[in-house]
Amino acid sequence: MIEYRNVKKSYGGKQIIKGVDLTVEKGEFVVLIGPSGCGKTTTLKMLNRLIEPSEGSIWINGADHREMDLVKLRTSIGYVIQQIGLFPNMTVEENIAVVPRIMKWEKKKTLDRVKELLNMVNMPYNEYGRKYPKQLSGGQQQRIGVLRALAVNPPVILMDEPFGALDPITREILQSEVKKIQRELKITILFVTHDMQEAMKMADRIVFMDQGRVLQQAPPKEMLLHPANETVARFIALQGIGSRTDRITAADLMQQASGLAAGEDSVTVEAEEEVKEICQKYDLSKYRRICVKDSQGLLIGEITVGSLLEHLTEWM
Amino acid sequence: MSWEMVLEHIYMVVVSCSLVILIGVPLGIFAYCRPQAGRIILTVVDLIQTIPVLAVMGLLMMMFGANSTTAVISIVLYLLLPIVRNTNTGLNSVSPILKETADAMGMNRLQRLVRVEFSLAFPFILTGIRIAFVTAVGVAVFGTFVGGGGLGSMLYRGIRIQNFELILKGTLTLMVMSVFFDYLLGFAEKKCGGAHEKVEK
Numbered sequence: 217m218i219e220y221r222n223v224k225k226s227y228g229g230k231q232i233i234k235g236v237d238l239t240v241e242k243g244e245f246v247v248l249i250g251p252s253g254c255g256k257t258t259t260l261k262m263l264n265r266l267i268e269p270s271e272g273s274i275w276i277n278g279a280d281h282r283e284m285d286l287v288k289l290r291t292s293i294g295y296v297i298q299q300i301g302l303f304p305n306m307t308v309e310e311n312i313a314v315v316p317r318i319m320k321w322e323k324k325k326t327l328d329r330v331k332e333l334l335n336m337v338n339m340p341y342n343e344y345g346r347k348y349p350k351q352l353s354g355g356q357q358q359r360i361g362v363l364r365a366l367a368v369n370p371p372v373i374l375m376d377e378p379f380g381a382l383d384p385i386t387r388e389i390l391q392s393e394v395k396k397i398q399r400e401l402k403i404t405i406l407f408v409t410h411d412m413q414e415a416m417k418m419a420d421r422i423v424f425m426d427q428g429r430v431l432q433q434a435p436p437k438e439m440l441l442h443p444a445n446e447t448v449a450r451f452i453a454l455q456g457i458g459s460r461t462d463r464i465t466a467a468d469l470m471q472q473a474s475g476l477a478a479g480e481d482s483v484t485v486e487a488e489e490e491v492k493e494i495c496q497k498y499d500l501s502k503y504r505r506i507c508v509k510d511s512q513g514l515l516i517g518e519i520t521v522g523s524l525l526e527h528l529t530e531w532m
Numbered sequence: 533m534s535w536e537m538v539l540e541h542i543y544m545v546v547v548s549c550s551l552v553i554l555i556g557v558p559l560g561i562f563a564y565c566r567p568q569a570g571r572i573i574l575t576v577v578d579l580i581q582t583i584p585v586l587a588v589m590g591l592l593m594m595m596f597g598a599n600s601t602t603a604v605i606s607i608v609l610y611l612l613l614p615i616v617r618n619t620n621t622g623l624n625s626v627s628p629i630l631k632e633t634a635d636a637m638g639m640n641r642l643q644r645l646v647r648v649e650f651s652l653a654f655p656f657i658l659t660g661i662r663i664a665f666v667t668a669v670g671v672a673v674f675g676t677f678v679g680g681g682g683l684g685s686m687l688y689r690g691i692r693i694q695n696f697e698l699i700l701k702g703t704l705t706l707m708v709m710s711v712f713f714d715y716l717l718g719f720a721e722k723k724c725g726g727a728h729e730k731v732e733k
Contacts (some may be wrong), residue, residue: 264636290638301633318638337683364637374636 217242217374217404218263223272225258226426233258233446234428235272242371243402245395247415256408259425260374263406264293265317274344276372291315294373298381299362300347300356302364308334309345312364319368333363337393357387362394366401375407379414391417412452414423416440416463423509424448437463464491468516469527470508478507485509487516491524538705541682544600544672545713547667548607555665557657557698560619561650574620581613585671589678603680614663615617622656658724659700662717669710 225233233255240246248256259268263274265286274281281289294315295301302311309330313452316326331341337359349357358378365373375394379387395418398405409415416436424432424439434445441464443449443517467487478484482499482505494506506519559577563570567606580588589606596602634644676684683702690698 266632266636287638287640290636293636295633296638297629297633300627300629303633303648303652305648314637314639318643378682 217277218406219275220259220262221273222274223259223262223269223274225255225262225267226270232428233262233269235345236425236428236430238423238430238433240404240406242404243412245398245405245407245420246423247407247409247419247421249409249415249451250426250431252324253427254425255428256425257376260376260406260408261526263372263374264290264295291319291368292370294367294370296358296361296365296373296375296378298377299380300359303304305351307346307348307358308339308352309341311349311360312367314364315367321368321483328382331365333366336397337363353392354382358382358386358390361394362390362397366397366403366502369401370403372406375405377409380409380411387414393419396519424451435470440464441468448450465489465493466491466506466508466519467517469524470506470519472517476507476515476518479505481505482507482518484515486511491527537683537686538709540600540680541669541672541675541684541706541709544603544675544680544682545668545709548604548611548672549661549668551604552611552615552664553661555608556615556660557619559612560616560657561623561645563616563620564623564649565645566636570620574616577612577616580619585610585674586677587662589674593678594611598679600675601603602678603672603675603682604676607668607675610671611664611668614660614667615657615666618656618660618663619653622653623661625656626652642683654724655721658717662714662721665713665717666710669706669713673706 218238220238221234223233223236224231236255236259238246238259245475248259250256251427259269262269262394263276263281265281268282276284278290303314305517306314309327312330312333313326315330321329329344334341334344339356339359344352344356349360352360361378378394379390382390390450394405397403407415409418419436421433421435422439424444426447432439434442434444439448440452443452465487466485466489469491470487481503483500483503484507485494487508487510495501500506500521504521506521506524507515508517508519510516541660559573563573579710585606588609589602592602592606596605630648630652631644634648639647672680672682673684673687675682676688683706687699690702
């Protein structure tokens with residue numbers, strides 16, 4: 217549904233984006249990640265034309281986005297940034313109603329929508345509708361920022377480090393809320409962060425960028441297990457993700473094999489079992505092999521304890 | 533002192549301030565929207581301010597004759613600076629992030645100007661208006677020299693005949709007037725500007 221075709225961007229002769237090709241499917245949650253200055257925010261802002269590409273083109277549902285009406289394009293793409301993005305001169309209600317007003321919704325319809333959205337995050341209209349952003353906590357402000365982006369049910373939402381300024385607990389709650397809303401409403405989200413843990417948690421697919429190029433595009437687990445090159449691997453390691461083995465299951469590590477038999481030197485685990493749990497549950501020094509069975513109890517592969525330990529040290 | 537003088541004075545202040553708001557605020561907005569022309573406007577407004585009021589009044593009297601219109605026009609010219617500057621500064625101080633967000637939401641230039649930029653700059657503009665009113669009370673004193681009347685004539689007469697009481701009365705009345713306008717507009721500032729600044733604890 218969204219397609220970047222060899223998109224480049226230069227400022228004063230310096231090329232910031234050096235040819236990005238990226239396809240995003242409907243309902244997909246894509247996280248752009250990379251060190252600062254890698255071009256992830258620029259890539260994001262080119263979609264709603266806050267920044268115009270120098271070369272290449274971006275296609276939305278088969279149409280070149282430069283040929284679309286600018287207001288129509290922007291009202292169909294929600295936009296969330298850090299909490300500073302709420303208009304301080306407007307109440308919560310007015311902030312959420314910004315895009316409906318631009319689209320000339322009826323007052324009644326707008327009000328109903330505002331109430332509906334506020335209920336969705338347990339911030340009743342009667343209590344919060346008339347408040348100004350400064351009267352809310354950081355987490356509440358950011359919720360309103362998300363609601364504002366959802367107001368007219370846009371098919372696409374752009375999020376630029378939306379939770380960067382929040383404390384870890386609030387951040388985690390909001391991450392879950394957004395992920396849930398995205399799944400339920402099947403919204404396409406492009407999300408920029410420099411936090412690998414956030415990317416792992418949110419993404420269907422992570423797009424790793426560095427110096428204006430896409431280095432790797434992969435689902436979270438795959439990127440974690442098989443970083444495309446040194447830069448990606450180092451970035452992941454630096455962020456402490458290496459020690460985080462959640463979400464990696466026995467099935468991810470096993471070598472497929474047939475005709476296996478469990479023996480005295482082996483322990484048998486479910487394919488869906490997480491590696492972390494396996495390490496906690498069994499004393500692996502007593503075994504040489506881990507046999508992996510599927511939900512029907514059939515052995516489908518094995519992991520040698522040696523290779524598992526190798527992986528674990530790599531992740532540390 | 534007669535009430536007539538006080539009323540004449542208030543007339544000059546209110547009329548000139550109303551005019552200067554009507555001219556100065558749009559000029560400040562224009563200077564913001566067209567920065568190149570804006571630099572010229574701001575320089576000109578600055579320059580006008582450097583000419584002594586009395587000289588401006590004298591020059592204008594040649595054109596418009598000795599009446600309160602001359603006085604009012606002079607005061608307007610003199611007060612352009614605080615209004616234009618404050619409007620311009622207020623608009624320029626709006627966070628670029630908010631401007632970009634307004635664009636991203638799909639606002640057009642006018643919507644962004646009215647609903648975001650002007651609205652956020654409004655406290656600055658009110659401060660400019662407040663300065664203008666208080667300054668006008670003082671500047672209007674010179675109105676008497678070009679036939680504008682007002683409390684200036686009382687002060688002038690007091691100085692000529694060295695009457696301490698007359699000077700004191702005139703001065704006190706002017707001070708009361710200044711304080712009144714200052715308080716009134718300070719109140720308006722609090723009412724309009726500060727709503728979103730308040731933090732409930």
